[in-house]
Amino acid sequence: MIVRADFHIHTGDDPVDRLTYSSYQAIDHAADCGLHCMAITNHGVNSWTFAYAEYAAAKGILLIPGIEARIEHRDVVILNPDACVCDINTFDELYAYRSSSRLIIAPHPYYPMRYALRGAVAHMHAALDALEISSCYAAWCDVFNSAARRAAKQFDLPLVGNSDAHNLWQIGSTYTEIESASCTCEAIFAAIKKKNTRVVSHPLSTVSLIKFFMQNIIPPRFR
Numbered sequence: 370m371i372v373r374a375d376f377h378i379h380t381g382d383d384p385v386d387r388l389t390y391s392s393y394q395a396i397d398h399a400a401d402c403g404l405h406c407m408a409i410t411n412h413g414v415n416s417w418t419f420a421y422a423e424y425a426a427a428k429g430i431l432l433i434p435g436i437e438a439r440i441e442h443r444d445v446v447i448l449n450p451d452a453c454v455c456d457i458n459t460f461d462e463l464y465a466y467r468s469s470s471r472l473i474i475a476p477h478p479y480y481p482m483r484y485a486l487r488g489a490v491a492h493m494h495a496a497l498d499a500l501e502i503s504s505c506y507a508a509w510c511d512v513f514n515s516a517a518r519r520a521a522k523q524f525d526l527p528l529v530g531n532s533d534a535h536n537l538w539q540i541g542s543t544y545t546e547i548e549s550a551s552c553t554c555e556a557i558f559a560a561i562k563k564k565n566t567r568v569v570s571h572p573l574s575t576v577s578l579i580k581f582f583m584q585n586i587i588p589p590r591f592r
Contacts, residue, residue, distance in 0.1 A: 402541030
């Protein structure tokens with residue numbers, strides 16, 4: 370079966386970003402976009418709840434627990450974490466944390482962001498299961514995702530497409546089609562690690578890029 374998934378979505382439960390929409394609204398929008406699987410990956414916290422998972426299941430979506438953790442001052446998306454995830458402080462510990470029941474993704478790895486992995490990919494790629502293709506690009510400029518594609522070939526890692534949504538309208542713009550035996554965590558993670566994936570991505574318009582920058586990059590005091 371083909372599973373359409375977005376593993377990097379932020380919601381109003383995020384303690385760092387001041388987002389105006391709820392996790393329920395994010396699930397609704399993902400369902401409207403035809404996704405079968407998603408992860409709410411807020412900064413430093415696993416926002417997954419049974420209530421969210423049941424609500425998502427009623428919409429035909431598998432909601433995978435997730436977190437965008439900060440390790441050695443770099444962002445890493447960890448899917449299906451347990452309580453021990455908060456004790457990970459180094460890339461070596463992250464490597465030891467790897468499991469068939471988890472997926473570790475480098476989000477926006479080559480974007481010019483303070484906490485992106487960038488050059489760290491070269492010496493910690495063994496701790497990663499996949500590199501992300503981000504939704505934040507235009508048809509006339511996709512250099513940062515291009516760098517991720519080159520690194521995926523160099524380090525023999527699969528690519529996954531994620532929205533890194535900080536706005537509802539971003540959900541559905543970039544996602545991953547996964548050829549999986551079933552829509553379960555174990556089957557989906559196994560398929561990704563075997564590279565049975567295809568990134569589906571639509572560039573943002575220049576207006577949408579400016580809108581994203583104004584809403585999410587410029588600090589609130591300057592808006």
